[in-house]
Amino acid sequence: MRSFSKNIFHKVVFLISFCAYFLSSSFFVSAVGSSVQVQQEVIYDGSGGVILPIDATPPVIFDVQIYDIGLETVKISWQTNDVCLTKLYYGKTEDFEFGPLFDHPESYETSNNFSLEGLEPGTKYYLKIEAENQKGAKSIITTYYFYTIPEFKILPNVGSLAISQGDKKVFLNWKNPGNEDFQGIQINRQIGSPAFNVNEGEKIFFGFADSFVDANVSDRTKYYYTVFSFDAGNNFSSGAIISIETNFFKSEEGDGGGNNNGSGDGENNNNSQGVPTEIESPASSDVFIQDIVNLQATANASENEIVLSWDYPEIENASEVEIRRDLNFPASSPWEGDLIYSGKGTFFIDKNLKEGQFYFYTVFTKNADGIYSKGKVIVSELGAEDSEVVEFDEWKDTNFVDLASGILLSPENGERINILQNHLLGISYGVEILPENLKAVGVRIEDAFYILDYNEDSQSYQTSFMVPEETGEYDLDIVFLNFDDTVFFEKNMKLRVLPLGKVFAFENEELFCGKLSVEKAFCFLENFLGGENRKCMRQVVVSDAEIEISWKNRDGVWEIWNAQEFNQENPSFTDSYGNFGFSLPDGEYQIGVKKNGFADKKISISVSNATLNSDIQIYVKNNRMYDIMIVVFLMFFVAILLKRKKR
Numbered sequence: 243m244r245s246f247s248k249n250i251f252h253k254v255v256f257l258i259s260f261c262a263y264f265l266s267s268s269f270f271v272s273a274v275g276s277s278v279q280v281q282q283e284v285i286y287d288g289s290g291g292v293i294l295p296i297d298a299t300p301p302v303i304f305d306v307q308i309y310d311i312g313l314e315t316v317k318i319s320w321q322t323n324d325v326c327l328t329k330l331y332y333g334k335t336e337d338f339e340f341g342p343l344f345d346h347p348e349s350y351e352t353s354n355n356f357s358l359e360g361l362e363p364g365t366k367y368y369l370k371i372e373a374e375n376q377k378g379a380k381s382i383i384t385t386y387y388f389y390t391i392p393e394f395k396i397l398p399n400v401g402s403l404a405i406s407q408g409d410k411k412v413f414l415n416w417k418n419p420g421n422e423d424f425q426g427i428q429i430n431r432q433i434g435s436p437a438f439n440v441n442e443g444e445k446i447f448f449g450f451a452d453s454f455v456d457a458n459v460s461d462r463t464k465y466y467y468t469v470f471s472f473d474a475g476n477n478f479s480s481g482a483i484i485s486i487e488t489n490f491f492k493s494e495e496g497d498g499g500g501n502n503n504g505s506g507d508g509e510n511n512n513n514s515q516g517v518p519t520e521i522e523s524p525a526s527s528d529v530f531i532q533d534i535v536n537l538q539a540t541a542n543a544s545e546n547e548i549v550l551s552w553d554y555p556e557i558e559n560a561s562e563v564e565i566r567r568d569l570n571f572p573a574s575s576p577w578e579g580d581l582i583y584s585g586k587g588t589f590f591i592d593k594n595l596k597e598g599q600f601y602f603y604t605v606f607t608k609n610a611d612g613i614y615s616k617g618k619v620i621v622s623e624l625g626a627e628d629s630e631v632v633e634f635d636e637w638k639d640t641n642f643v644d645l646a647s648g649i650l651l652s653p654e655n656g657e658r659i660n661i662l663q664n665h666l667l668g669i670s671y672g673v674e675i676l677p678e679n680l681k682a683v684g685v686r687i688e689d690a691f692y693i694l695d696y697n698e699d700s701q702s703y704q705t706s707f708m709v710p711e712e713t714g715e716y717d718l719d720i721v722f723l724n725f726d727d728t729v730f731f732e733k734n735m736k737l738r739v740l741p742l743g744k745v746f747a748f749e750n751e752e753l754f755c756g757k758l759s760v761e762k763a764f765c766f767l768e769n770f771l772g773g774e775n776r777k778c779m780r781q782v783v784v785s786d787a788e789i790e791i792s793w794k795n796r797d798g799v800w801e802i803w804n805a806q807e808f809n810q811e812n813p814s815f816t817d818s819y820g821n822f823g824f825s826l827p828d829g830e831y832q833i834g835v836k837k838n839g840f841a842d843k844k845i846s847i848s849v850s851n852a853t854l855n856s857d858i859q860i861y862v863k864n865n866r867m868y869d870i871m872i873v874v875f876l877m878f879f880v881a882i883l884l885k886r887k888k889r
Contacts, residue, residue, distance in 0.1 A: 300381040301326050301373050308388045309796075310827070311650055313363040316388060318356045319796075322381075325350035326373040332358065336384075338370045350376060364392030364641070364670055364700030389641050391650055392670040394706050396695055397423060397471045397479040398645070401708020403690040405467070405484045412486060414467060415453040417708050419666060423473040426450040435727050436466040436483040438682050438693055443468065461490045468693075480705045483684070483691040531607055531615040534563060539622035543597055548622050550603060551589040562586050564614075566604045572619040573604040576731060597624040612724065614731055640720065640733070643668040644852065645706055647808040647825035651852050658736040659718065660851040662823045667709050667737070669694070671720060672702035681727070686719045687737060694720075713741045742821040743855040745787045745835055747862060748779040783820025784860060787837040788813045791854070794830040803831065824854040835860055 306320040318330065327350055331341035345354040361367065369386040398419035406413045418424060427450070432443030443466075447454050459465060464487045471479035532555035540549045550565065563586070566579035573579035579602075583590040595601065600623050607615040642651040642659050645666035651659050661667055669685055671694060683694040683703045688710060694703035710716060718737040721729055765778035790813035791803040805812035808826065813834075816822045828850050835843040840860045847856060 300379045301375045303371055303373050303381050303383050306371065306383065306386060308369075308386065311388060311391060313391050313393055313648075314359060314361045316358050316361065316367075316390065318358065318369065320354055320371060322352050322354075322373050322375075324375045325352055326375050328354050328374075329372040330354075330356050331370040331372075332367050334362075334365060334367060336368050338368060341370075342372070361390050362700070363390050364672070364697065364702055364704075365390050366639075366672060389639075389670075389672060391643055391648060392641055392668065392672075392697070392700055392702060392704060394643070394645060394668045394670075394704060395697075396704065396706070397421065397473055397477060398666050399471055399479045399482045399692055399705065399707040400427060400469055402711050403469060403482050403484050403688075405486045405689060407486055407488055407490065410457070410459070410461075410490045412456040412459050412465060412467075412488065413453070414456070414469070414484070416469060416482075417711060418452055419471060419708050420664075421471075421666075424471055425473050426471075428470045428472060428478065429454055430468045430470070431456065432466050432468075433463060434466075436485070436691070437468040438481065438483075440470055440478050440481075459488055461488050463488050480693040480695040482707065483693065484689050531609055531613055533615045533618045534605055534607055537605060537618050537620050539603065539620045541622050541624045543624045545593075546595050546597070546624065547591050547593045548595060548601060548624070549589060549591050550583075550605070550620070552605060553588060555607075561610045562608055564606045564608060565590060566606070567592065568602045568604075569599065572602040572621075573617070575733075576606045576608070576614045576617070579604065595624055599623065611728070613729070639672045641668075641670045641672065643670070644825045647810060649808060649825050649827060649852050652828065653735065654738075654851055658715075658738055660738045660740055660853055661709055662825060662853050662855060663709065663711065663713050663739050663741060665709055665825070666706055668704065668706040669720075670697075670700070670702045670704045672700065680722060681725045682723045684721050684723070686721055687716050691721070709737065709739050713739045715739075740853055740855050742823040744820045744857045745784045745789075745816050745822065745837075745860060746781055746820055746857065747784055747840065747860050749782055749862060783816075784837055784840070785816055785818045785820055787816045787820070787822075787835055787840075787860070789816065789822050790834040790836070791824060791826070792832040792834070793826075800832065825852055826854055828852060833858065839863055 302323040304321055304323070306318075308316060308318050310317040320328075322328070327344075327346070329342035329344060331338035331343075333339035333341075343356060345351070345356060358367075366387060366389050369384075369388075371383040371386070372380060373382075374380040398421050400416040400418055402415075402417045404415055414429070416427075418427070426448070428440060428445060429447040430437040430440065430443040431446045437443030446456065446458075456465075456467075464485060466483060466485045468481045468483045470481045534552040535555055536551075536553040538551050540551075541547075542549065552563070562584060564576060564581060565583040566573035566576065567582045568579035582592060592601070592603075600621060602619065602621050604617045604619050606617045642653070643649070644651055644661055645668045646662075651661065653659055659667075671683060685692045685694065685705055685707075690707075692705045692707050694705045696702075697704050716737045716739065718735045719732050720735075721732045723729060791805065792800050793803040794800055803812050803826065805814075805824070805826075810824060810826075812824075814822060814824075826849060830846070830848055831854065832844055832846050833854070833856065835858055837860060839862060841863050843858060843860045845856070845858065847854065
């Protein structure tokens, strides 16, 4: 009976932990992760038996929310299905060195709310929640974690960096960051490989500009240009790299060397990649590393070991297998967790394990060039009969920040970042373990490659840059380079640059503008009487319209949104083009629009991607006195016509 109960208990623990780990990714931003373990406190008698308290069902901890994440602050709340005494522990390690904290130290409650202050920016914190009900049964949720918002001290890079060739010259242009500390840019040029800092390569420009022409170039040569922003103290940004292979003969043959893409046949042959041509993404090249198949885990409790077995894919492009193990969270990259196996076999025995402990294994294949597969994850526990294999591809250690507002951006569906146009994007990659042969980490978007600088304070790689000027969706890749400038790993996402919202209205065209017709006259009259016949109307933008935002707080009460906390103004006003836009935390909002001569407008909206950019139509106020005068005039005119007919 004891063995049967113990097996059932372990299965319940495993299922709850495993489900909570994957469900949690839909509730929190990319900076927040979790896995769950539920433990029940039991009492052992002197003979080795177990005494369970009456009704010793552990309480359920649910609706754990981590929100209002700031540079040094965060708020945490959760619910329990029973009244409980609860404790919160937190720390920069999984020892949870700070705490316990009590929300209700002397009373049993079902709701708990905590505000943590004095945290360090850009730092990963682990959480542990304990809940004990009045019967003495206890539940423990461990390894919820979050990142505080990184502090981007480095100067932002330029944006929309582009390159072209023609007339035996190379043309560079970019958009300067709208930062008050920005003073100018420095351009370093190098042949063979990029300059990854301001001291590498040849300095060919230093000053204030948004374009540059390099006339000192040779034909059929690969040039790498690195553009650095600098401030008054000669502090430099991380740098943006772009490259081109000159081919002036072909350019001149086609169109005299004046086209933008550097070729005369309508094709873009400038080979502009921002990084060396030998650096290719496995996802975009012909090299595709498949994961192993038939991954299985068999737990042997009597020997305290777990046996992993697998088969190689049909396409034999993997030279060996690497296995990473973690006790709390799967490794999402080939350098996280403990490396426990590297070889060409088809099985591995993990020994000296603890009963009741979950083990997360991520199995990567790797080819001779050092390129890894996506990786497969299996979770196993000693005593569990079955283990489950899952696909795993999460940016759990990557933070995206809208630097205009300081708001952490949540990846939409885990794979796409949304941000308003003309905003600065900050990227911080907080990996804890990196390979020894790492030369550089960078972000590739369009033809530019933005270098990530290492930040000692937060132990993360960071960069920031102006997002592309044109709205639309862009490929965004974080790339890890070896010292020979080849890619050994990269992560792929999408960046969607969103347009601003617009306030607009429809107004009547001039009655005597163009050809006057009976239809136009009646349409015009209909609109004066309160109609909205679009046949004689034109759409116009509304400038200087007041936009006021209200939000539903966590208590369900509507209040004015505190925009100052996010470096914005509320209310604000539309510009001369009727444009407006806000970056704001996800939630429920109401937008109020006011403008003299127009009826007030209020709409409700649910924000799920940290941007508010709705197009809003408002309506001209009807001047009822003017309408009455028109009606009286028409009645008088009809009366005159009828009187003339009677004569």
